[in-house]
Amino acid sequence: MKPKFITISEAIVEKIKAGELQPGDQIPSENELIRDHQVSNTTARKSLLDLESKGWVKRIKGRGTYVLNRTPDHHLVRTLGSIYATRRGFHESLLAEGFLPKNLVLEKTILPDGISSEIGGKHFIIDGPVLKIHQLRYADEEIIKDELKYVSLRLCPNINRLPTEISYFKTYETTYHLKIEEVKQTLSVEIVQPDARENNFELKKATPMFILDSAVVCTQSKVVELERSYYRGDKYKFAIIANPDYQDHGHKATQA
CATH class of the missing domain: 1.10.10.10 (Winged helix-like DNA-binding domain superfamily/Winged helix DNA-binding domain)
Structure with a gap:
């Protein structure tokens, strides 16, 4: 026995x-x-x-x-529609999976005017001022994500003083006490050539990229965050939760 x-x-x-x-x-x-x-x-x-x-x-x-991540070639699995995964954040997720995370900030600036994005046929707008963060995300010294994020400084004043590896989603909830009503996400695929403007990955050959566009919306339909990120297609797999646990709390998450 x-x-x-x-x-x-x-x-x-x-x-x-x-x-x-x-x-x-x-x-x-x-x-x-x-x-x-x-x-x-x-x-x-x-x-x-x-x-x-x-x-x-x-x-x-x-x-x-x-x-720990035991997938072939250490593919990273990301789940759309999982508020738990979104709340945990990129840096903490890599640590939990056994990778060594690192960030390289390409740009961190405050835009006085607003920003807008079309996601899934719907326009999302953040009124200025807006914090713009463009950073490369590493796992074990390899660039795996090119992340461009915009955050409302009206809803989150002084968030620009915080380090960029934090979980912003968790910070919206705990520090700024925002009630997140919706997370809209769409996923597309594009082949990025070595000489393309989008190639911040130091790639030497054409490589498929997952492109994730997302908007985080809180009470009264106020948009707190917009994001457009490139994920290496040879390093990532995406899954989708059809019935996200977020709905158990009266909220909703929408994904492509």
């Missing part, structure tokens, strides 16, 4: 293999395992250590235990 801690760890592995737990997702804590499986803290701790020793998860001190 298998020890109880092995039975628990194997059940978690099966959820990872089935896709119920994605890279970067947090697995149950020691206390949750004790409660859900009626086991001692020693057994729960052994289960987590077993998962970590076999390379399925990684413990981050003070945060929890997260599923």
Whole structure:
């Protein structure tokens, strides 16, 4: 008969293999395992250590235990419609998956006038002043995302003083107490040539890119953020949640 801690760890592995737990997702804590499986803290701790020793998860001190990225060629999986993933942010997601994140800020400036974007056939407008952030996102010294973000300084005064690796979505909710009503996202694909203006990835050959356009809308249809980002198509996979957990809280997330 298998020890109880092995039975628990194997059940978690099966959820990872089935896709119920994605890279970067947090697995149950020691206390949750004790409660859900009626086991001692020693057994729960052994289960987590077993998962970590076999390379399925990684413990981050003070945060929890997260599923590591074991996909072929370390493809990063991003889920549209997941407010949990959006709230966690890019930097924290990479850490949770076992990558070393780094940012290179190409531009960080304040635009006195507003900005607009058409996403999914609808126009979204941010009145000025607007914070513009253009940065390259790295995972293990490789550029994987070219991110252009616009943030309302009317709704989020002085957010320009914060570091760019923060989760802006989480900051909107916790620091500025904004109630997010909708996240509109569309995903398209484009082949980027080495000599193209959009090639900030130091690519030497034509490479497919995922282009994600998004708008974050809060109460009274006020747009707090617009984003247009390029993701390397040879490094990313995208999934879609058809019934996002965000809807459980009376909000809605729309995705392409």
